[in-house]
Amino acid sequence: MANVTLRSVRKTYPGGFEAIKGVDVDVGDGQFCVLVGPSGCGKSTLLRMVAGLETVTGGEIDIGGRVVNQVEPADRDIAMVFQNYALYPHMSVYNNMAYGLRNRGMAEAEIKTRVEEAARVLELAPMLERKPRQLSGGQRQRVAMGRAIVRQPKVFLFDEPLSNLDAKLRIAMRVEIRKLQRRLNTTSIYVTHDQLEAMTLADILVVMNGGQVEQVGNPLAIYEKP
Ligand code: ADP
Ligand code: ADP
Numbered sequence: 001m002a003n004v005t006l007r008s009v010r011k012t013y014p015g016g017f018e019a020i021k022g023v024d025v026d027v028g029d030g031q032f033c034v035l036v037g038p039s040g041c042g043k044s045t046l047l048r049m050v051a052g053l054e055t056v057t058g059g060e061i062d063i064g065g066r067v068v069n070q071v072e073p074a075d076r077d078i079a080m081v082f083q084n085y086a087l088y089p090h091m092s093v094y095n096n097m098a099y100g101l102r103n104r105g106m107a108e109a110e111i112k113t114r115v116e117e118a119a120r121v122l123e124l125a126p127m128l129e130r131k132p133r134q135l136s137g138g139q140r141q142r143v144a145m146g147r148a149i150v151r152q153p154k155v156f157l158f159d160e161p162l163s164n165l166d167a168k169l170r171i172a173m174r175v176e177i178r179k180l181q182r183r184l185n186t187t188s189i190y191v192t193h194d195q196l197e198a199m200t201l202a203d204i205l206v207v208m209n210g211g212q213v214e215q216v217g218n219p220l221a222i223y224e225k226p
Helices: 043-051 093-103 108-121 137-149 167-184 195-201 219-224
Strands: 004-012 018-027 032-036 058-063 078-081 155-159 187-192 204-209 212-217
Touching: 004 043, 018 043, 018 058, 018 204, 018 212, 032 043, 032 195, 043 058, 043 078, 043 155, 043 187, 078 137, 093 108, 093 137, 108 137, 108 167, 137 167, 167 195, 187 195, 195 219, 204 219, 212 219
Parallel strands: 032 187, 032 204, 078 155, 155 187
Antiparallel strands: 004 018, 004 058, 204 212
């Protein structure tokens, strides 16, 4: 079980800028939550606090019933998919996916099982020996997702993962992410400034503005309001 619950979360950056002004959000187990809103509204700050990449000024972040404010990123049972993929250019697809698991001292046999399973789900099986430069943009993005999947985290965090792709590919990847979510059923928080992307992906939509939550709910209910 991995609810993610934010209780009165606040963030003031050094220098005094108040980026998050008391946010309450509850993401149920297996739900796909999308944070949407204009550039600068605090989406990335909020996601980075959940990841543990940014300290929390006030309130609580709870993952799976445990307050993680003081917990190191590596011990939060999350995996993050970034906008710029962050793949190692000199490593094969297989090793890109295996790297983090190896660093944790996992046995090679278990690593192999996990990487091959992820490759199957992501349709990367024939490409495991290729280097990132020998892949298309969409395939690279799938490798980045593979690196997160092999960790078998309780929660996926996505930071505008599709924003570097062209429009056609973005739509295709959106569909893939949705399928993947149905299959893995992992609690997810996904940041985007793209309303259509948010609508397509979200079970729960969190509309942010100026460091606050403007609306929360089912995407259809929110966008159908006059
Ligand atoms: P979004 O992801 O919605 O574009 P961000 O979370 O990146 O928004 O930023 C929210 C606000 O916090 C912005 O006004 C931004 O300039 C400010 N901000 C982000 N990072 C820092 C930082 N390290 N120091 C000071 N202000 C920051
Ligand atoms: P590297 O970051 O060089 O790939 P590791 O994969 O071992 O090395 O991770 C180092 C640190 O970065 C750890 O704290 C790990 O939890 C974190 N980390 C790496 N990849 C991710 C990811 N996809 N999501 C969340 N945390 C990650």
